[in-house]
Amino acid sequence: MTTLTLLAADGEFQAPGPEIFNFPPLYAGAPEWLNKPAILAVVGALIVCVFAWTAFAKPKLVPRGVQNIGEYGYTFVRDQCARPFLGKDAERWMPLLLSIFLLILLWNFFGVIPVLQLPVNSHIAFPIIFAVTVYVIKIYLGIKHQGGIGYFKNMMFPPGLPKAVYVLMAPLELISNLVLAPFTHAVRLFANMFAGHLILAFFASVGFHFLFEQLTPLGAPLGLVGFVMTTIMTGFEIFIQFLQAFLFTMLAAMYIGGSLHADH
Amino acid sequence: MTLAATLLAAEENNPLIPHTYELVIGGLAFLLVFIVVGKILTPRIQKTLAERTEAIEGGIQKAEDAQAEAQATLQQYRDQLSEARQEAARLREEAREQGAQIKAELREEAQAEARRIVEAAHAQIEADKAQALAQLRAEIGRLSTDLAGRIVGESLEDEARQRRVVDRFLDELEGSGTAVR
Numbered sequence: 001m002t003t004l005t006l007l008a009a010d011g012e013f014q015a016p017g018p019e020i021f022n023f024p025p026l027y028a029g030a031p032e033w034l035n036k037p038a039i040l041a042v043v044g045a046l047i048v049c050v051f052a053w054t055a056f057a058k059p060k061l062v063p064r065g066v067q068n069i070g071e072y073g074y075t076f077v078r079d080q081c082a083r084p085f086l087g088k089d090a091e092r093w094m095p096l097l098l099s100i101f102l103l104i105l106l107w108n109f110f111g112v113i114p115v116l117q118l119p120v121n122s123h124i125a126f127p128i129i130f131a132v133t134v135y136v137i138k139i140y141l142g143i144k145h146q147g148g149i150g151y152f153k154n155m156m157f158p159p160g161l162p163k164a165v166y167v168l169m170a171p172l173e174l175i176s177n178l179v180l181a182p183f184t185h186a187v188r189l190f191a192n193m194f195a196g197h198l199i200l201a202f203f204a205s206v207g208f209h210f211l212f213e214q215l216t217p218l219g220a221p222l223g224l225v226g227f228v229m230t231t232i233m234t235g236f237e238i239f240i241q242f243l244q245a246f247l248f249t250m251l252a253a254m255y256i257g258g259s260l261h262a263d264h
Numbered sequence: 265m266t267l268a269a270t271l272l273a274a275e276e277n278n279p280l281i282p283h284t285y286e287l288v289i290g291g292l293a294f295l296l297v298f299i300v301v302g303k304i305l306t307p308r309i310q311k312t313l314a315e316r317t318e319a320i321e322g323g324i325q326k327a328e329d330a331q332a333e334a335q336a337t338l339q340q341y342r343d344q345l346s347e348a349r350q351e352a353a354r355l356r357e358e359a360r361e362q363g364a365q366i367k368a369e370l371r372e373e374a375q376a377e378a379r380r381i382v383e384a385a386h387a388q389i390e391a392d393k394a395q396a397l398a399q400l401r402a403e404i405g406r407l408s409t410d411l412a413g414r415i416v417g418e419s420l421e422d423e424a425r426q427r428r429v430v431d432r433f434l435d436e437l438e439g440s441g442t443a444v445r
Contacts, residue, residue, distance in 0.1 A: 022277045033285035041286075045293035049300040056305040059312035061319060074309055091310055095302030103297045124279060125286030129294050187280075194279060 013209050016201040021122060021194070037123050044106045044120060052102065077101045081250045085257035093256055096137075100130055101249040104189065108241035111197055112234050119193035119241065124186065127248075131186035134252040139178075142259035154262035185251055192244045196237045203230040405430040 023035040055070025063071055077098050082090035104121060111119030121127050142151040155177050156170040203226045210216075210223030409426055 018277070018279055021279055033283075033289065038286065038289045041289050041293045045297050048297050052301040052305045056309040059309050061312065061316050071309065071313070074306075074313075094310065095306040096298065098306055099294070099298045099302040102301060103294060122279075123283070123286055125282035126290040128282050129287065129290040133294070190279075 013206070013214075016198065016205050018198075020198070020201050036118060037120055037126075040110050040116060040118060041107065041120050041126060044110060045103060048099075048102045048106055073102065074098060077249060080246065081253045085250070085253040086260070087257075089257070089260060093253065096133075097249050097253055100134075100252055101245055104130065104248055105242065105245035108193060108245055109238070111193060111200070111241060112237055117200075119197055121189050121244075122193040122197045124190040124194075127186040127189040130189075130248065130252075131182050134185065134255055135182040138255040138259045140259075141256060145260055146262050150262070151259075181255065185248070185255075189244050189248050192240055196233075196240055200230060200233055200237060203227075203233055401434065404434070408433065 023037060025032055026034045026036070026039070051066070052070065055066045059067055074094070078090055078094055081101070082094055082097055086093055107120035107126065109119075110116045111122070142155075145151075146154055152174070156173045157166055158169075158173070161169065206226030207223050207230055208226075210219035210226065212223075215223075405427075408430060412429075
């Protein structure tokens with residue numbers, strides 16, 4: 001960080017790289033884990049709890065204020081994520097799905113909230129937590145509801161295909177379900193947040209560098225482009241942040257639903 | 265030197281390798297949210313939403329019941345109304361029939377009474393006539409005898425004879441009267 005700033009001060013524009021995701025401990029002598037993403041993660045969790053508490057602690061038959069917003073979120077997750085994949089089991093899995101959705105959504109939004117400006121999920125550890133949780137539940141439910149052998153048989157040998165196809169199909173399905181699915185589940189969220197943050201940081205630093213640090217007639221238009229693009233990309237990023245939270249929750253519901261009923 | 269250190273640090277901070285402490289913090293944060301939001305709060309809102317659905321469905325049910333009841337009452341009133349109308353029509357018809365009957369009876373009675381009066385009058389007249397005739401006959405007999413006695417100057421003493429003469433005379437008189445008629 002300090003090296004970069006020094007380099008930039010020399011006059012050469014330096015595009016931000018993956019090192020912008022590295023944060024030192026909050027203050028000198030603080031433990032290694034006490035840094036910005038860790039603080040944001042905890043603060044985010046607390047905000048979600050407080051928000052949900054305000055909305056749902058004493059729910060009224062006729063909703064008012066925060067309860068309206070909370071109910072909007074609840075019915076969104078229930079109708080868009082849970083019910084399409086879980087059907088009548090939707091209500092039973094709503095506690096997990098709603099927790100996942102709200103926490104991911106807020107952690108993502110931290111990427112565009114001024115001052116905070118770091119999507120917590122751009123650190124892969126956090127998406128991994130969610131993905132592993134869902135993965136463990138998925139395997140457990142699959143074996144519980146379809147039997148130890150049945151689960152893998154349903155997974156690897158979906159009925160209604162010519163026998164020869166299974167030679168190719170069975171190992172692919174096994175790898176896809178047991179290795180690739182949880183991996184992509186976590187990485188999709190992580191990579192979107194990571195790339196989004198990088199893009200925002202890039203355009204922001206272009207604008208900052210060419211409009212404030214090195215204001216030249218030639219560089220100014222470029223700085224303006226960087227500024228405008230930062231604004232546009234922030235809007236786009238909000239959309240992506242919401243979309244990824246939604247997608248992650250939907251996939252979680254899909255995996256759980258797939259384990260409850262062998263549907264293929 | 266510093267650049268190399270940064271590169272080394274970047275190498276250590278491979279974004280695809282999670283930090284252990286972040287896993288722990290993330291796990292705890294998620295656990296907290298799951299307990300508070302998932303375990304404590306979600307059931308509450310689920311209960312409220314279910315209650316709301318029930319209340320709305322109950323309200324709809326209630327409204328439907330009320331409407332059905334109103335419909336039934338209306339139907340009942342309509343039935344009663346039409347029944348009353350039929351009853352009224354029936355009563356009118358009956359009254360008319362009764363009126364006609366009474367009228368006919370009265371007329372019959374009046375005619376019978378008139379007939380009876382006429383008959384009684386006839387009988388009276390007949391009787392009067394007969395009585396008058398009988399009286400007249402006796403009177404005429406006596407007058408005629410007197411007259412005849414006076415004319416012939418002798419009293420017809422023989423009562424039986426006298427009567428025979430008178431009767432004959434009267435019969436002749438009647439016979440001629442009848443013939444004349």
